[in-house]
Amino acid sequence: MESLTQRSYDAIVVGTGPGGASTARELARAGARVLVLEQGSAAPLAGTLGQMATMALPGRGAWLHRDASLLVAGTALGGSSALNFATAAPPPAAMFAAHGIDLAPHLAALRAELPLAPLPDNLVGPMAARIMAAARAAGFNWEKLDKMIRPQACRSGCWRCVYGCPYGAKWSARDFVEDACRHGAVLLDRSRVRRVLVEDGRAIGVEYRREGGTHTARAQTVVLAGGGIGSPRLLHASGLGPRLASFFSDPVVAVMGSVDGLDDPNGGAEVPMAAGASFPSEGVALADLTLPAPMYAAFALQAGRVDRVGAHRRTLSIMVKIRDDIGGAVGPRWVDKRLTPGDRARLDKGIGMARRILEQAGARQVFASHHFAAHPGGSVRIGEGVDSALRAAPGLYVCDASVIPQPWGLPPTLTLLCLGKRLGAMLAGAGVSSEAVSR
Ligand SMILES: Cc1cc2nc3c(=O)[nH]c(=O)nc-3n(C[C@H](O)[C@H](O)[C@H](O)COP(=O)(O)OP(=O)(O)OC[C@H]3O[C@@H](n4cnc5c(N)ncnc54)[C@H](O)[C@@H]3O)c2cc1C
Numbered sequence: 001m002e003s004l005t006q007r008s009y010d011a012i013v014v015g016t017g018p019g020g021a022s023t024a025r026e027l028a029r030a031g032a033r034v035l036v037l038e039q040g041s042a043a044p045l046a047g048t049l050g051q052m053a054t055m056a057l058p059g060r061g062a063w064l065h066r067d068a069s070l071l072v073a074g075t076a077l078g079g080s081s082a083l084n085f086a087t088a089a090p091p092p093a094a095m096f097a098a099h100g101i102d103l104a105p106h107l108a109a110l111r112a113e114l115p116l117a118p119l120p121d122n123l124v125g126p127m128a129a130r131i132m133a134a135a136r137a138a139g140f141n142w143e144k145l146d147k148m149i150r151p152q153a154c155r156s157g158c159w160r161c162v163y164g165c166p167y168g169a170k171w172s173a174r175d176f177v178e179d180a181c182r183h184g185a186v187l188l189d190r191s192r193v194r195r196v197l198v199e200d201g202r203a204i205g206v207e208y209r210r211e212g213g214t215h216t217a218r219a220q221t222v223v224l225a226g227g228g229i230g231s232p233r234l235l236h237a238s239g240l241g242p243r244l245a246s247f248f249s250d251p252v253v254a255v256m257g258s259v260d261g262l263d264d265p266n267g268g269a270e271v272p273m274a275a276g277a278s279f280p281s282e283g284v285a286l287a288d289l290t291l292p293a294p295m296y297a298a299f300a301l302q303a304g305r306v307d308r309v310g311a312h313r314r315t316l317s318i319m320v321k322i323r324d325d326i327g328g329a330v331g332p333r334w335v336d337k338r339l340t341p342g343d344r345a346r347l348d349k350g351i352g353m354a355r356r357i358l359e360q361a362g363a364r365q366v367f368a369s370h371h372f373a374a375h376p377g378g379s380v381r382i383g384e385g386v387d388s389a390l391r392a393a394p395g396l397y398v399c400d401a402s403v404i405p406q407p408w409g410l411p412p413t414l415t416l417l418c419l420g421k422r423l424g425a426m427l428a429g430a431g432v433s434s435e436a437v438s439r
Pocket residue numbers: 014015016017018019020037038039040072073074075076077078079080081083084085086087088089162191192193194225226227228230231234273374375376399400401402410411412413414416
């Protein structure tokens with residue numbers, strides 16, 4: 001028997017990745033009564049492989065495509081930002097200006113408060129430094145990347161960014177959810193929204209599952225921020241979106257090779273993506289990508305290089321990330337996307353560049369992993385699934401990677417924080433507050 005709990009708020013935000021957390025915080029700071037629903041757990045980050053597996057294994061936030069490539073996303077408080085590499089890039093202004101959206105003021109405000117800078121040299125690991133030297137010697141404009149990391153809390157010889165930083169060094173969307181809660185927002189984790197409730201064409205709340213029961217919560221504003229996979233599914237489940245949604249995912253290949261002279265006892269334990277180079281006109285970006293030993297071993301095994309499984313401590317790894325074409329489909333229960341010939345050509349170009357750098361570094365036994373991806377988005381695009389106010393229907397908004405209007409190929413987090421800040425401010429300015437509701 002279903003238990004039906006009736007609660008009322010000014011706004012309900014579904015999902016706590018960067019888009020949802022930023023929107024919820026802005027609304028709560030403006031005095032709105034906000035309910036935040038997250039299907040994943042809010043358990044503190046422990047920085048362990050075991051906990052990471054609960055957030056991002058197939059069935060828990062990751063999806064296997066028919067070509068055996070993996071799409072990874074985080075199902076936890078903070079969404080994928082709990083697991084990400086904390087690399088930051090500003091929003092591409094022209095892409096959003098084409099829809100009348102100016103993110104500059106929001107970016108300036110976020111820059112003033114977020115930890116956002118290249119790592120100090122002492123936190124750039126020996127592998128990243130060796131790759132940087134080789135890339136520069138090979139003629140690449142290889143620069144340190146902006147990271148959302150608090151250097152004073154970060155440590156060298158650590159591999160935990162991607163497991164979920166337990167030291168509070170890496171910024172994650174959890175920080176903004178906590179701030180929202182300090183301003184009165186109510187967070188319910190392990191609460192999976194099943195559909196948006198619609199009355200006379202207008203969103204009036206959501207139905208969600210929690211602790212074995214089905215509940216409803218009501219608000220005059222609902223913001224879907226379930227990510228590039230979650231939001232199109234929720235729209236479809238609510239009768240407000242198509243069954244299949246095409247998307248991008250920014251596929252990645254790791255190109256790896258072993259070198260001599262790396263005798264660091266912490267070998268292979270460092271912040272990934274400390275530095276890199278990008279080629280926007282070609283849709284290719286490169287960076288160092290030193291991952292924890294079990295993840296490296298999985299890459300080597302998947303590439304059929306059993307002989308390299310034990311070589312983690314002396315293997316340099318370069319990430320090749322591409323801007324893929326929008327295609328494939330997010331279905332109600334599955335996700336599938338294959339590389340187009342254009343995607344394959346971009347990957348091959350990047351792999352060639354990475355091989356040149358590894359050769360310059362003196363690497364042997366160079367091999368490339370199968371491709372995988374971690375940036376699902378573009379599935380509810382501005383101008384198609386939502387308007388420039390991110391509105392999908394009266395009272396219903398979407399604010400996450402799904403609204404990105406074009407093929408991407410960039411770290412999305414900072415852009416999503418800007419979009420959330422803008423949406424939260426717009427909604428607050430339009431009177432999504434208790435006073436406005438009771439009028
Ligand atoms: C390994 C890895 C490394 C990455 N590295 C970087 C990086 O260095 N820099 C960068 O900018 N980006 C990086 N990313 C990508 C970045 O983290 C994501 O693009 C970003 O988090 C997407 O934010 P979002 O707002 O779309 O929501 P998401 O982060 O996708 O979060 C959505 C949340 O909604 C919840 N949800 C979904 N459906 C429901 C539902 N029905 N009910 C309740 N809750 C629901 C999910 O559980 C999830 O917590 C990385 C990602 C991964 C996985």
